[in-house]
Amino acid sequence: MALETDTMTKDPILKVEHLSMRFGGLMAINDLSFEAYRGDITALIGPNGAGKTTVFNCVTGFYKPTMGMITMRQKAGKEYLLERMSDYEVNRDAKVARTFQNIRLFSGLTVLENLLVAQHNKLMLASGYTILGLLGFPTYKAAVGESIERAKYWLDKANLTDRADDPAGDLPYGAQRRLEIARAMCTGPEFLCLDEPAAGLNPRESLALNELLRGIRKDTDTSILLIEHDMSVVMEISDHVVVLEYGQKISDGNPDFVKHDPKVIAAYLGVEDVEVEEVIEQIAEITPGDTH
Amino acid sequence: MANISQTNVVVSNNLMARALREAFYAGLVALGLFVLFVGLKTDQNILNELVLVQRWGLLAIFVAIAMVGRFLTVAYIRPWFEARKAAKAAAPTVEREAGFVARNFSLLALIALVIYPPVMVALFGFQGSLKWVDNFGIQILIYVMLAWGLNIVVGLAGLLDLGYVAFYAVGAYSYALLSSYLGLSFWLLLPIAGVLAAAWGTILGFPVLRLKGDYLAIVTLAFGEIIRLVLINWTEVTKGTFGISGIAKASVFGIWSFDVSAANNFAKVFGLPMSSAYYKIFLFYLALALCMLAAFVTIRLRRMPIGRAWEALREDEIACRSLGINTVTTKLTAFATGAMFGGIAGSFFAVRQGFVSPESFVFLESAIILAIVVLGGMGSLVGIAVAATVMIGGTELLREMDFLKQIFGPEFTPELYRMLIFGLAMIVVMVWKPRGFVGSREPTAFLRERKSVSGSFTKEGHG
Structure with missing residues (x-):
């Protein structure tokens, strides 16, 4: 199974090549290369401080990497070099959306308004950069109706329709997480980056989140990149896992492969470099025939 | 029964004690506190000697006020507040249907404003109405x-501007x-003034876009001062501190003029007695129309979308950028837009005064306008209008309080306490x-019902 998917020629949507990010004397990411495939849920995992969020911020344009190339290839074949674009262009032109580790909703706006703000660029165009809209042109009204329909679709998906007219800050934590994802989806992305979407959720909220993510993969052609600490979420929903430690990639493959990679186990459990061989042997003893 | 009344008596006795x-x-x-401040006063006598004046009577009044005030607070006011609080907590919270006035407040206020000048004329006559229409009406409308x-910049977009x-x-x-x-x-220059102010707003906007919060406030403050100093020092054009006087009056779309010498003078055309009240009333309606616009x-x-983006910017700028909103153009x-309204109000101010000088544009004005926005409730048009009426009208009203002179003596000028x-x-x-005044915000779109958002969820902005 693992071999099959690896040998299949997959279509990469995001290609990260030789990415490095330096903060003063700290090398947060060091020569990282990986690919995310179209239609997949790719998970980026690693111990605390491994540089996962930094990779995210580089991909979404919030940081300018010191070195390296990040290529986003849209379905139509158009390629964007994300490291050269500013943060809002990454969303507007390259169609890469993101969420944040600490939720960033517009808390004083209602849930529906949050989803309408996400469709800003489309509505801006429809309102003739506000001028036609101010004069009450029908094209703008039609566009608003369409946007509300789209917002309704995602409200339904995120199970938030009942709270549509409440302020976003009034929602419980799990619902805020789902709203943030719904808001990102309202921008119509081809690639969605989620920074620890399950952090702080209780098991039931976690389940609702998994359902939402699976729904996104099934019903839209949006590919997902996610950072997650909760291994149950990672192993259950991701198709492809990239493991970081100290800003370098230590493993890359399907969840099963990564789970048994001695380097990953060493990174998470923490062993000396010289003991890595021992760990490999131990794993071989415990699970014969499952090593790659 | 006897017991209860007895305990009541004991409690009230305790309270009184x-x-x-x-x-x-x-x-x-x-x-x-007051024995040295109030009881004794140093004064100069005719020989220029320093003498000590004793004012024991005044001191006694001060002490008596403090004692009576404290007694009333402890014995009556505080128990009353506590009883009210307890009654409020005990009573079930009933959703009160908003009254007719509350529901139609904007419409009623607009009607009141439209009939305001005729009512004033009817009450005080043409000459007497001048003060009420001009000092109160027009001035409040300008504010x-x-x-x-300013509400667009501070209330909606959350950018603190001290140099408005x-x-x-x-x-x-x-x-x-x-x-x-x-x-x-005037009719040509009104939009031009708006456009010029908007252009200056953009010019100010560019350098300050990278700044946030306190830093932004300081730079906008500096910008306000720069403009004022340029107006003072560029004497060849602006005539410096002398200001520009004899500014042309506005006309009714060029049809009727308010110049006394003009052939198409409003009063002459309609055969009315000469009065400056017509012009003021015209300006009042013009100001009202501009406000409505x-x-x-x-x-x-x-x-x-731009308005929603402003409010989103106030709530969270980083989230805005992650959604593909260009925050630079949004700011x-x-x-x-804010500057444009300021410019239009400015050109109206010039036409009303007939005279402008840099003295009218000191920092205090910025502070007053900002205070009105904050008091009214950031983002709320009705709240801001009420705040402007209370603040500007209130301070104007102080000039009318002549009866205070009878209490405090003829030298007392209440407007100094403004x-x-x-x-x-x-x-x-x-x-x-x-x-x-209005802390909640009205959502701009809704699915089922329009619920106003409590002020505790909205943010003030940080840039």
Whole structure:
């Protein structure tokens, strides 16, 4: 199974090549290369401080990497070099959306308004950069109706329709997480980056989140990149896992492969470099025939 | 039964005893505080010698006020508040249906404004109505318009602007200079003043876009001062501190003029007795129309994507960028739109005064406009209009309080206490309603029902 998917020629949507990010004397990411495939849920995992969020911020344009190339290839074949674009262009032109580790909703706006703000660029165009809209042109009204329909679709998906007219800050934590994802989806992305979407959720909220993510993969052609600490979420929903430690990639493959990679186990459990061989042997003893 | 009444008597006796005791202490404290400040006064006699004047009577009044005040507070006011609080907690919370006035407040206020000048004329006659229409009506409307303009920058986009008066000055001087040098008409210059102010808003916007919060406030403050100093020092054009006088009056769309010498003078055409009241009443309706235009545009803009982006910017700028919103242009449009309203209000101010000088555009004006926006409730048009009426109308009203002269002596000028009362009123309102008169915000779109968003969820912005 693992071999099959690896040998299949997959279509990469995001290609990260030789990415490095330096903060003063700290090398947060060091020569990282990986690919995310179209239609997949790719998970980026690693111990605390491994540089996962930094990779995210580089991909979404919030940081300018010191070195390296990040290529986003849209379905139509158009390629964007994300490291050269500013943060809002990454969303507007390259169609890469993101969420944040600490939720960033517009808390004083209602849930529906949050989803309408996400469709800003489309509505801006429809309102003739506000001028036609101010004069009450029908094209703008039609566009608003369409946007509300789209917002309704995602409200339904995120199970938030009942709270549509409440302020976003009034929602419980799990619902805020789902709203943030719904808001990102309202921008119509081809690639969605989620920074620890399950952090702080209780098991039931976690389940609702998994359902939402699976729904996104099934019903839209949006590919997902996610950072997650909760291994149950990672192993259950991701198709492809990239493991970081100290800003370098230590493993890359399907969840099963990564789970048994001695380097990953060493990174998470923490062993000396010289003991890595021992760990490999131990794993071989415990699970014969499952090593790659 | 007897027991209960007995305990009641005991409790009230206890309360009275405590009140008297506390009143005594308060009197002691007051005596200690005021004995040197009030009881004794140094004065110069005819020989220029320093003598000590003793004012024991006044001191006694001060101490008595403190004692009686403390007694009343402890014995009556505090128990009353506690009883009310307990009654409120005990009573079930019933959703009160808003009254007719509350529901139609904007419409009623508009009707009242439309009939305001005729009512004033009917009450005080043409000459007597001047003060009420001009000092109260027009001045308040100018501040309402200014505050609504600043509301876009501070209330909606959350950008703290302490130099808003700069755009007011740009508008006023645009009209004053272009009409004196080029002889252009008011109706042409009104939009031009708005456009020029908007251009200056954009020019200010560019360098300050990278700044946030306190830093932004300081730079905008500096910008306001720069404009004022340029107006003072560029004497060849602006005539410096002398200001520009004899600014042309506005006309009714060029049909009727208000110049006394003109052939198409309004009063002459209609065969009315000469009075400056017609012009003031005309200006009042013009100001009202401009305010309505500003309100209409603001309400429409809030429902446009740009308006939502402004509010989103106030809530979270980083999230805005992650959604593909260009925050640079969004901030610039907020600055430019706010500045445009300021410029239009400025050119109206110039035409009303007939005279502009840099003295009208000091920092205090910026502070007053900002105070109106904050007191009214950031983002709320109705709240801001009420705040402007209370603040500007209230301070104007002080000039009318002649009866105070009978109490405090003929030298007493109540308007000198303007700023003191202004400050006190602000403190009271901020304690009583920390989010301003209207603290909640109306959502711009809804699926099922329009619920206003409580002020505790909205943010003030940080850039």
